[in-house]
Amino acid sequence: MHLLALGLNHQTAPLVVREKLAFPAETVPDALESLIATHTATEAVILSTCNRTEIYCNSRDIDAALNWMAHYHQLPRSEIEPYLYLLDAEAGARHAYRVACGLDSMVLGETQILGQLKDAVRVAENTGTLGTLLNHLFQNAFSVAKTVRSQTAVGASSVSMAAAAVRLAEQIFPSIQEVKVLFIGAGEMIELVATHYAAQNPAALCVANRTVARGLALAERFGGSAIALSDLPEHLPQYDVVVTSTASQLPILGKGMVERALRVRRRKPIFMLDLAVPRDIEAEVAELDDVFLYTVDDLASIVEAGRDARRQAAEQAEAIIVEHTHAFLDWLAAREVVPVVRALRDHGERVRRHAIAAAEKRLARGEDPRAVLEAFSQQLTNKLLHPPTAALNQARGESREQMLSLISRLYDLHPD
Structure with a gap:
């Protein structure tokens, strides 16, 4: 999973540029489907308002995303790129949380953007482009916004x-x-x-x-x-x-x-x-x-009126956002190991099935069940322990020391 966010807002681009890159509401489903169909992303959410246009996606390819945006709006990439921000997982998550809380809005602390963000997520879900990554990101964003509203005065004195x-x-x-x-x-x-x-x-x-x-x-x-x-x-x-x-x-x-x-x-x-x-x-x-x-x-x-009165509350909100951003990154890191864990379990299951099949054949031949059980356990143990043992025997130098430490931790071994 690779979170990527790109877009522009009232701080990075003038109105004459923002209107060129806006997505009218009726075009968003087609745009989302295009992002997936062109293999630019495997998940996507598009947020388009009067003050911002942003694409959040599950993608490894920044160039592909930039090229898609330029091509979709029929503009040269060189014309729009100076106004865009490109955000990796950490910066993208933090940005999404700031947007949901109204900290990135022209009106600091305004609440309308949260509803617009929820609408954008709903459209993506209905279109079929909201997957595990973006769903987790935005459900967290909505939770962060609720926490910020309840624990800070970031929306107080807001001139809408x-x-x-x-x-x-x-x-x-x-x-x-x-x-x-x-x-x-x-x-x-x-x-x-x-x-x-x-x-x-x-x-x-x-x-x-x-x-x-x-x-x-x-x-x-x-x-x-x-x-x-x-x-x-x-x-x-x-x-x-x-x-x-x-x-x-x-x-x-x-x-x-x-x-x-x-x-x-x-x-x-x-x-x-x-x-x-x-x-x-x-x-x-x-x-x-x-x-x-x-x-x-x-x-x-x-809309600057009352902004100074909300700056201290905004700092409190930023601290909440940083905490939740770190939690999201921890979740993302945990998701990265899922394929390896799944492959490891699949390997263990194959070894188990082969050992059972061999044991069943011996039992069918009338062999002593206790002897069969002993052979079964030895076969299973040898098969499961062969890969780490072989890797340890083949390792040399610093790699061997690292392997020893890793295996000791994995199996909770205390050789001394």
Whole structure:
């Protein structure tokens, strides 16, 4: 078993790179199957969020994994490699635990990533790419996260991205109660942000989604309305705040559509927050004078609030993670000897069967059972002790001393 992790996050790569290497939710099962089918890995889990894309796998070949990632996204390896981190078993396990605990997040101590990680593991399990190694790794990660939450205050005073979305708007508009808010998408991130905006009692709240029924189900929880994505051009001019987070591979809001909305609004400003990776809003929209466009990376300064208060708790969490990382490595080392142990037992079983077969033949010929039993025990003893005895007789010099010490320990011998 060989744990390998590779990926990139908000600390190692800008948004323009992260969106190129993102795995939309609907493509993850196929990507996992491709990793296995191409013999890149024997187990695999893919975690892809707005802030990170990571692959955890059971693989010996780092080059194969890098080549697969570049080929899958149709990018030159040289273009993506500078942004990637490549982690061996120890570093990979520690990283997985830090991710689960929210220590590697833009928002230190945030909890949403744990749910995303559990979803990633569930998808791998359903796809058939979750084996013994990765299952043990992530079950441990979930346990570590629970321990960190219960024994430290790492999540205290956390300013979430959802809360930061409201704070940004408050810097532009005097009161959220006077603005109309449009949410594009109906996933978990939109639900979180909508909860924070709804708490401020905006003048109006609307959800635009490909499936209107799903959008309406979310909007009604907050006393809002819903529209279809196809109706965006008509309704966009009505809204002061636009927050978007979909799984679309192409921008939903282009510069032309927003320009037309601004003309209808008579240049009244629009605050736009694009939480999607890849982006839902064309980057050129930021060039428009009356648009305040922000992406997930722009939230960093706001979510820093309260970070210092959590640093001491983070140090406590790191100590817990180190302890569990060592335990995982011990488990991994123990798993490495399993094939040898199995082969040794198989060898012993073959010797036993041959000895029994010989004894049965002698008994069938009518020989004295006691003599047969004596011969059986001698044959079994000689066969089992021949390999270590032969190895000891053939050893020379320092190797012989090591062999003597090893055999003495194995059989608990005290020659003196």
